[in-house]
Amino acid sequence: MSRVTKFAGRDPGPGARVAGFMAHLRAHGFALGVAETGTALAALGAVEASDPSEARAALCAVCAGRAEDVERFDALFDSFWMDAGRVRQKTVPSDNNNKNDDMHSSRKDAGGTEAEGTGKIHAPGGSGGGEAESDGTGRLVASDVRNLMKKDLRDLVDPEDIRKAEAVAVQLGQALRDKRSRRRKAARRGRAVDFRRTIRKAVATGGVPLRLARRTRPDRPVKIVALCDVSGSMLVYARPFLAFLAGLMRADAASDAYLFHTRLVRIADALREEDPMRALNRVTLMAEGIGGGSRIGGALEHFAATYARRFVGGRSVVIILSDGYDSDPPEHIAAALQALKRRGCRIVWLNPLKGWKGYEPIARGMAAALPYLDLFEAANTLEALAGLDQKLGAI
Amino acid sequence: MTYLDLQNDLASQGYVASDDLAMALHLAVTLGRPLLLEGAAGVGKTEIARALASARDTRLIRLQCYEGLDAAQAIYEWNYQRQLLAIQASGKTGKEAEAQIFSEDYLLERPLLQAIRQDTPPVLLIDEIDRADEEFEAYLLEVLADFQITVPELGTITAKSRPLVILTANGTRDLSDALRRRCLYAHVDYPERKTELAILDARCPGLSAALAGQIVGFVQDLRKEDLVKKPGVAEMLDFAAALSGLGVADLTEDPTALMAAMATLLKTEADRGAVPAEVAQRLAGRAA
Structure with a gap:
């Protein structure tokens, strides 16, 4: 050598x-x-x-x-x-x-960083994570078996959806402005006096500052980081969310998107492909295992330890789209969200099940997550997502 | 001058630099390029600039970045009170008044402008650049590219001497590729055992070799624990000072004193909880 x-x-x-x-x-x-x-x-x-x-x-x-x-x-x-x-x-x-690794699968890292989780993949139901929380519906059981059957995202999402979602994403982006800027900009109205412009104007009036120029804090755009659960239990709802991700990526160059099931995959760059259908095809190829088991805790922990260090800051809003049915122990979700929260971001969890009558967040994963959330809302259609702009604007 | 000379110069200032870091500094000095230092908090990034400035016997000019940092704090500002007084006192108007109040006399230099107007090249430390917002980063790129600053009322001020620029970052947000490309880069990690011993020896020469070995071993083991905030080099030095202040000669002998001295190492409640007395004893036993 x-x-x-x-x-x-x-x-x-x-x-x-x-x-x-x-x-x-x-x-x-x-x-x-x-x-x-x-x-x-x-x-x-x-x-x-x-x-x-x-x-x-x-x-x-x-x-x-x-x-x-x-x-x-x-x-x-x-x-x-x-x-x-x-x-x-x-x-x-x-x-x-x-550099392109961001787009490739995170499987390699997953093996290393989530050692404590990998052992559970081949023990379906071993931890009892899912069954206990199926809350009587009998339909939604978190499974920790990886689905190797190929699901094609192009069957799920059509271009019309993406166009609509783009409009929704723009709308949400505008609602989500950060009002905590510390920089000041010249403005017609504002709390602070802009001395520089005031003095220039004062020269004309013999040094008497008759007209005061002002400065104000401008609103800052926030960076939206969306993580979408595409495990089996979420597949029925995947359509609007995937369209939303695709629309978001096209509407806002600073945003970031991930899919997760038993692994976490960064799809932001793939979704920015010019042709939306080709973009979905690329995502399908990358996100092998769609519609399989869910390891929300593991995926979020992986996210907090890797990508979040680079892409999540104080001006980010992390949106998690998931039903909270997790085959990992709930402590993982709590630990991951706590680590995320420490980066100064705000966390929004959109759960399609919350729209159900009489829904209580009793899934253990969901209950563990609640203390760390800035907003916990229902959303299972694009229209519902669009309706969230008021609530998102308030956080 | 080779990088080894620089390494020795720094060592004489009490800073022990690794080979990679010394090489990056050496290149930054000889090629006149800015150097970006990245690494966890407490590994001694800021200290490098201080040591370099005193090794080269030049001024250290420091710009601490924070969110909202703007040109008025980083580059220059007009002295508004004096300007107002001057216009009213002189009774001049129009062009005349303008020429008077927008002259050098009324200009307040801030670190960036100060740095390019020194006769001998200073060390310019731009600390925690990742805390400043993107707008400032973009402006900084411009300054770093040609070392000149334009004041609209005065014209362009070109550097008398090129400062040696050191930027530090610890990952509050991702820096732009443009900034990374313009800089030389060195990643500063927690020092290895040997290096850390050398640092401890340089800073606290009075310590016995056995205790120094124990302290370094203890802190290095502690960094392997799952902590929110891992103790840095500065914390290690505080720990050593605390132990010698408490008159401890052996880490394992007095658990109470050890736990008291740990206040210098663990700075969050969660971390204090994560390392109870038994764990500390075990780590101390291993280090002994």
Whole structure:
């Protein structure tokens, strides 16, 4: 592994090799532009470039942009520079971890980060998580068996729905403005005086500030992060929610979307595909296992520990669309929501069952979640979602 | 000068930098690029800038970011009271008055403007950039690209000397790719056992080797526990100071003193609950 790559005799020189290395990194998802190649060459000029460890550290400082990049850098460096002639033929072990990883399945991480949960997948009903809460309807039982049968989202959602949902998403986005901005902007009316503009105006009146200019706190758009449960028990309701996700992604570039059943999948980038039907097809391919079991707690914990660290902040509203029938113990949901809450976001849980007459949130998962929710509402159609804008505006 | 020289210089200031970090700093100095440091709170990101400034014997200019930070706090502001007085006192009007009150005399420098107007290149620390909002980040990109600031009334002010810029972030929100690309990057992690021992030795030279080993081992084990807020290097140093203040020579000898000193390490109620006396004793026993 430590042998330095032998380049062919016709190799055009170190500059081209570094450019090749940058292309190699780019192919593995590093966000690098043309200017970085220049920086990398300058960096190599500033250190003892013939010493592999110095060259490695120098290139790492230039090329890596975030902690994950640093972790993967060593393997990528070795595969390019330390592979004894076999340039770029070996795939780097972690290459599905690249930038597009957000769109791929989270199965790999799920194995690692949710060790305590994985053992339960193959023990249907072992924890008794579902049956006890079926609350007499006999229909909705959380199952923890993964469904391997392919469900195609295109059968569930039609383009007409997505168009309608886009309008709903825009409406909700406008309702959900953050009023807690600390920045001030020049405005016609406002509480604070804008000294800069006031002085400029005062020059005209001999230094007497006759007209006061004002500043106010502007409303901030919030970032909507939607997580949609697509397990078996939710499939009947999946149609409006999926359309909503697709509409949301198209209406608001800052929003973020995930599906979960026994795993969590980030679908934001896939849903932004130009053709809505093609987008759904991509999601179908990624979200293998739709209509299967549900592990809400595990999925949310995974979300809180990974994506939320990057994509959820104080100005986010996390919308969870789920019926709360979970095969994981309820503590997982509580722990996950607590961790999410600590990031300063607001959490909205939309439960289609809440619309039922006499519904009580007695599913253990749902009961565990309640203390952490800013809003708990019913929604099982697009119209119901659209009707929520008043309540969402109030949180 | 190589990165090893820089590492030694920093060590003489009491800062123990890892190889990767020293290399990133060395490149930032030689290439004149800003350096983005990321890592959990309490790993010593801010301290790096301080150590670097004193190692290079130059000024440290610090801009603490917060939400709502705007140009008036970060770059410059006019001294409004003096401006008002001046217009009224001089009795001038129109162009004349304008020329007078929008001159250097009435300009208040804030950290960014200050940094580019120094004669010797200072270290500019932009602390917790992820707390500032996107608007400020975008503005900062502009300043970092050409080190010049435009004041509409005065014109463009170009840097006399390029400051060495260090940005820190600990993940309050995700930074833009544009900012990441413009900066060199180093991820600062909790130090390894050896490095942490060296840090403790540099900061508290009076400690016995046995106790120092115990303290570092204890804190390192504690970081592996499931805590809301893991103790950082600063907390470890406080812990060591607390123990020597309490006259503890061995972690296992006095459980009450140990629990009292833990107040420097665990800063939330949940964390205090997560590490009861028995667990602390077990960890101390393992570290001994």
